[in-house]
Amino acid sequence: MAVTGDETESAATGDIPAYQLRSPNSGLAQSIVMAASPGSMQNPSSQHAEEITRKREVRLMKNREAARECRRKKKEYVKCLENRVAVLENQNKTLIEELKALKDIYCHKAE
DNA sequence: TAGCGAGCTCGTCATCTAGA
DNA sequence: TCTAGATGACGAGCTCGCTA
Numbered sequence: 001m002a003v004t005g006d007e008t009e010s011a012a013t014g015d016i017p018a019y020q021l022r023s024p025n026s027g028l029a030q031s032i033v034m035a036a037s038p039g040s041m042q043n044p045s046s047q048h049a050e051e052i053t054r055k056r057e058v059r060l061m062k063n064r065e066a067a068r069e070c071r072r073k074k075k076e077y078v079k080c081l082e083n084r085v086a087v088l089e090n091q092n093k094t095l096i097e098e099l100k101a102l103k104d105i106y107c108h109k110a111e
Numbered sequence: 112t113a114g115c116g117a118g119c120t121c122g123t124c125a126t127c128t129a130g131a
Numbered sequence: 132t133c134t135a136g137a138t139g140a141c142g143a144g145c146t147c148g149c150t151a
Contacts, residue, residue: 062136064122070138071120 042050 059135060123063124066136067122067138070136074138
């Protein structure tokens, strides 16, 4: 297909990845800034809620990165397999040619 | 040219698994 | 047993090519 990952990511604006445009609240930096904002003078229960939110956002960010890495590795693996297929097909072709040549030699000797 | 389907990437959730 | 990382499944958004 003509659509690659990089093209898709920067398609919307030219330089801002598409996933960031879709989920503007998912950035870790932003969440940390929020947690450290003047809201830290709040009561314990809302601090607890903020802590939970922060932990969730950290988890989501890590999982987002993990998913990217997982997909990258999978792509690489598939590429490796495709290369291996190409190599084996070439080997197979070579062996068939070799066999044909040997058969020719053998047939001429037998005559 | 608008509408549609196919194919792709991405983020998120659920689940599995290995290590502490 | 708990936790963090890996991965499959799913839905959403985007692009591209085709067709009426």
